[in-house]
Amino acid sequence: MAIRLRFKIGLIFVVYVLNIQLFVYMGRRWNPSLEAKSRAVTVRENQVLGTRIRKIERGNVTFTLSKRANTSSTLNSAALTPRVLKFMDLNPRPNGPFIFNFDGCEFSRCAMTSRPEEVDVMMINGAKMKDVTLPPRPAGQIWLLYSKEPVNDGRFLHLKNANFYKKVNWTRTYRKGSTFWSPYGILVEKSKPPAKDYGTIYQRKKYDVAWFVGHCQTRSNREAYVGRMMPHVDIHIYGACGNRSCGSRGYAMGGLKDACLGLLSKSYKFYLSFENSLCSEYVTEKFFNMFDDIDVVPVVRGGADYDGLFPKGTFINSKHFDSPESLAKHLHRLSRDKEAYISLLSKKNRYKATFPNVSLACQLCKAAHTRSPSQVYDDIYAWLTAPGNCHDPNDL
Numbered sequence: 036m037a038i039r040l041r042f043k044i045g046l047i048f049v050v051y052v053l054n055i056q057l058f059v060y061m062g063r064r065w066n067p068s069l070e071a072k073s074r075a076v077t078v079r080e081n082q083v084l085g086t087r088i089r090k091i092e093r094g095n096v097t098f099t100l101s102k103r104a105n106t107s108s109t110l111n112s113a114a115l116t117p118r119v120l121k122f123m124d125l126n127p128r129p130n131g132p133f134i135f136n137f138d139g140c141e142f143s144r145c146a147m148t149s150r151p152e153e154v155d156v157m158m159i160n161g162a163k164m165k166d167v168t169l170p171p172r173p174a175g176q177i178w179l180l181y182s183k184e185p186v187n188d189g190r191f192l193h194l195k196n197a198n199f200y201k202k203v204n205w206t207r208t209y210r211k212g213s214t215f216w217s218p219y220g221i222l223v224e225k226s227k228p229p230a231k232d233y234g235t236i237y238q239r240k241k242y243d244v245a246w247f248v249g250h251c252q253t254r255s256n257r258e259a260y261v262g263r264m265m266p267h268v269d270i271h272i273y274g275a276c277g278n279r280s281c282g283s284r285g286y287a288m289g290g291l292k293d294a295c296l297g298l299l300s301k302s303y304k305f306y307l308s309f310e311n312s313l314c315s316e317y318v319t320e321k322f323f324n325m326f327d328d329i330d331v332v333p334v335v336r337g338g339a340d341y342d343g344l345f346p347k348g349t350f351i352n353s354k355h356f357d358s359p360e361s362l363a364k365h366l367h368r369l370s371r372d373k374e375a376y377i378s379l380l381s382k383k384n385r386y387k388a389t390f391p392n393v394s395l396a397c398q399l400c401k402a403a404h405t406r407s408p409s410q411v412y413d414d415i416y417a418w419l420t421a422p423g424n425c426h427d428p429n430d431l
Contacts, residue, residue, distance in 0.1 A: 120155040120403045121148040125170075126163045133158065140397035142404045156403050159203075161419070164193035172202075177403065180415055181207035183219065183319075185312035187254060187425040195416040203415040205402070207395075210316050210424075214408065215398055218316070220323035220388040222345050228385050229328070233377040236330050243370045244270040244334070245299055246307040251276040253311040256428045257336060260359045261307065263431070267363035268370075270307070300330045304370050305351070313338035314425040322350070323388035332379055334366065338425060349383040353430065 122145060124132035137145045148154060151170035161182040172178075180203045184190070205214040251258055264270060273279045273295065281295040299306055308322040318339045325333040335341050336353040356362040369376055402408070412418050 117142070117144045117404055119144045119146050120400070121146055121150075121153050122156045122158060122399065122403075123148050123151060123154040124158045124160075125151075126160045126167045128160060128163070135396035135399065137396050137400050140394065140400050142397070142401040145396075145400035145403060156399065161194055161415075162188055162190040165190065167193075169198060177204045177406075178202055179205040179207060179214075179399075181217070183209055183217065185254075185310075185314045185317050185425060186210070186419040187312055187314060191416060191419055194419070199415050201411050201413055203412045204410060205408075206412070206415075206418075208419075209318075214402075214410075215395060216391070217395065218391070219319050220390055222323075222326060222349070222386045223389055224346075225385055225387055228381075231330075231381075231384070233381055234373075236380070237373055237377055240302055240304050242271060242303050243268050244305045244307060244366060245273065245303040245331075246270060246277070246309070247273045247281075247295060248276045248309075249274045250311055254425075254427070255309065255311055255313045255336070256431060257309040257311065259431055260309070260336065260353075260428070263359035264363035267360055268367040271303075296324065296327065296329050299325075300328075303331055304376060305334050305366055306331045308333040308335045308337075308350075309353075310337035312425060313428060315339060315423065317425075318344070326383075326386055326388040328384075328387075330380060330384070332376075332383055334362070336430075346382075346386060348379065349386055351379075359431070 122133075122135065124147075127133065132147075134147060135145070137143045151157070152173070154173075154176060156177045156179055157170075157172070158179045158181060161180045162184040180194075182191075186208070207213055207215040207217050209218050210216070246261060248257075258276065261270060261272075271277070271279050273281055281298050306325055308325065310317060310319060310321065315338050318335075318337060318341070322333055322335060325331055332351060334351045334353065341350065341352050341354075351362075351366070353359075353362050356365065369379070
C-alpha cells in the first residue's frame, strides 16, 4: 500500500511539472510578453528538478545563482545576488583616477577595475583625450564622459570625431542638463550665524583687493578687466600673473585653509572670483573657497546667473556695473565704509559651501545595474558646445 501510494504521488508530481512546462511553452509561443514571467517559473522548476543554474537574467540585471546544497523546492532568495559591475577611469586627472566606495549604497555590488576587458561602465575624461587610444568596446558597455572644465575648452576638440558619434551614454559635468550633475559646490545657510567680532576683523584688514591667478591669457579676458580696475582700487595679484606669492605654488587655493586663504581672511576685504571662461552654470572653487569660514567678500565675474543661483547680498556681481572702472570705484568706497562693509561680510558669513547631498558612487552603481537612463548622445561635442553655453566678454 505504501509503495503504491508513493508511486501515485510521484506520478502526480511528474504530470504537474510537465503541465507547467507545456503551459510555459505555449505562453511564450503565443504571448512574448510572458517571457520574463516564464523565466522565473523555469528557475523554480529547475530548482525542484535539481538542475544546476549558473546565471539568470531579470530585466536588465544579471544575477548569479549559487550552487544548491539540497533539492528543496523553495528558492532561497539569499542565493540570488546581482553581478558585480566594474567601473574604470580610462584617462584620469593628474591627481589620480576616481576611486569610488560603493559600501552602504542601495545598489552596492560595483567595483573599480583597471582591466578594460571586464569594464561595464567606462569613464572617459573628455578634456584629456589627446594621445588617448580607446580600447575595444564590448557589447553593452556604457560610456560615461566626465569633466569639470568649461565646455569651450579647446581640449574638447578631440571629441569631434567619429569615435564619439552615437557612442556616449552618460555625462557628468557642472551643467544641470548632464546625466549626473556635478557642480563645484552649492551654498547653504548655516544653522547658526557665527559669532564674530566684526569690528576687530575690519580694523586688522590692511588692503582692499586680492587676486590669485595662474592663467594669464584667458577666454574671458579677465586680465584686461582687472587691468582697467587697477588705477581706481588697490589690487594685489598673487601667482604667475603678478608679483606676490603665498602657499606652496605661489597662489595655491586647494580648498583648504592654507597660507593663501588665511592671508585673505586676515588682510584683505575683497577677493576677485573671476572665471577664466564665461559659461552658463560654470562657477568654480574661486567662488566657493571664500565660504570656507574666510572673512572676505567675493567679487564675481563669470557666465553663470549668480543672482539666481546664490543668496543676494553675499557677493558683489560685476554685471551690476557698466564698466570695470565703476566696479573698482565702488570697491574703493565700500572698503572705507566700515558699517556697510561689515553688513555685507556678516551676511556672507551666514552661508557655507558644500556639495549636493547625493552620493555619486551610489548614483552610478544604481544606474549601472538598472541601465537607466537608457540613452545615447548623437554628437557629444555638439552637445557640449551648443550655442548659448558660453560667450565672449561683452563688458570691456
